[in-house]
Amino acid sequence: MNTRQLRHFLAVMDLGSLSAAAEQVHLSLPALSRSLRALEDSLRVPLFDRQGRGLLPTPYAHAYAQRARRMVFDEKEAARELALMRAGELGPLAFGMGASLAHSLLAPMVMQLVTSAPGLRVRTLVQSSDVLFAALMHEEIDFFVGDVRMGAHDPELVAEPLYACGFHWFVRAGHPLARKRPVQAADLARFPWVLSGYADQAVLGRLAQLYGLSLPLENHFAVDTTDLETVRALMTGNDALVPGTDISRVVEMGAGKVVALGVEPPLDLALTLGIIRRAGRTLVPAADRAFAIVRRFFADAERELAQLRKR
Incomplete structure (x- = not known):
């Protein structure tokens, strides 16, 4: 047994296909099959059941996969450590x-x-x-x-x-809601919402719960974008509302361009x-x-x- 055989074994486990695994490890199908059989002979257990052209992992394969991954990882890390020592x-x-x-x-x-x-x-x-x-x-x-x-x-x-992180609703300085305390959910509904960045489903679910909104929550947003420059332009250039973390807006808040609304109920999210x-x-x-x-x-x-x- 060697780590090359382990990589072949893991490729089949991950891809679920002998042909796809052969392509990934740059072997012909017969060569990959021989490598798997040699590994099975070394371990003295069957790793795959042959079903026509397909391979079905046995319980032995599932039990062995985690250890195989660790052995491959350790070998790569050992070589990596030596290379980094040489490279400084x-x-x-x-x-x-x-x-x-x-x-x-x-x-x-x-x-x-x-x-x-x-x-x-x-x-x-x-x-x-x-x-x-x-x-x-x-x-x-x-x-x-x-x-x-x-x-x-x-x-x-x-x-x-x-x-x-703290979470808030953010608007431009001078927004009609900027000086209102407290801001209610009905007030938020008067303005377009912008969904910023890569939204976590748990966060979206909590937003819906807090403000009694139907799912999918994305339907309540006028704009959904991962481009932060677009978000900044929409927020500072008009009356759009953007929910998000305080650290995502610290630069704009420090420059006096953006403020956090005092919304009731507040965004009590954890991150x-x-x-x-x-x-x-x-x-x-x-x-x-x-x-x-x-x-x-x-x-x-x-x-x-x-x-x-x-x-």
């Missing part, structure tokens, strides 16, 4: 974050990283936490900044909570943001600087929001 500051760093964070954090973070380590190769992914989680588990990124609940109960992940990474994964030295930048960003944002609340 050189090498790749891939990470992701949500769109609401990216517009204020991503560019300065990348700038600081490449300035301090010119040989670093940075790749970024801006997506929702569920997509980032999948990318992390497929080793497409080294870490992401997002909802720490994604890694709270997974022993293969390390989640570092950094910021507990803690932080750093989520794979346990045991060796990272380039620049990853520690990336983590420090993220921690400092959240700490600065928390101080700025505290000052804004005192005004």
Whole structure:
């Protein structure tokens, strides 16, 4: 048995097709079949039942898959660790974050990283936490900044909570509702709503519950977009309302362009943001600087929001 055979086995498990797996691992069908049979001979158990042209995983295969993944992961990490030791500051760093964070954090973070380590190769992914989680588990990124609940109960992940978000309805300064206290649900209905970023279904469900809205909630929004520049233009250029996190609007609030409404009932939603990474994964030295930048960003944002609340 070797890890090459394990990769062949896992490809069949993941894709559910011998032909698709053969294409992924760049083998002919006969060669892949021989590799699987050699692995079965080594383990002395049948891993797949042959049904015509198809393969059906046996209970042995399901039981063995997790250990096989760990062995393949450990081998890759061992080679990666040695490569990073040789490269020093050189090498790749891939990470992701949500769109609401990216517009204020991503560019300065990348700038600081490449300035301090010119040989670093940075790749970024801006997506929702569920997509980032999948990318992390497929080793497409080294870490992401997002909802720490994604890694709270997974022993293969390390989640570092950094910021507990507050949620509000946001409008431009000078909006007809900006000075009204309290704002009622009926007041909100007088203006167009904009759904910003990658909406979490739990958040949408709670919005519907709070304000007695029918599902799907997306039907109540005039605009649904993941483009944060469009959201900003709609909010600051007319009377649109945007529900979201305080940290997603800290820049505009600090500049006096956007205010949070005092809505009754308030948006009592829970979301803690932080750093989520794979346990045991060796990272380039620049990853520690990336983590420090993220921690400092959240700490600065928390101080700025505290000052804004005192005004």
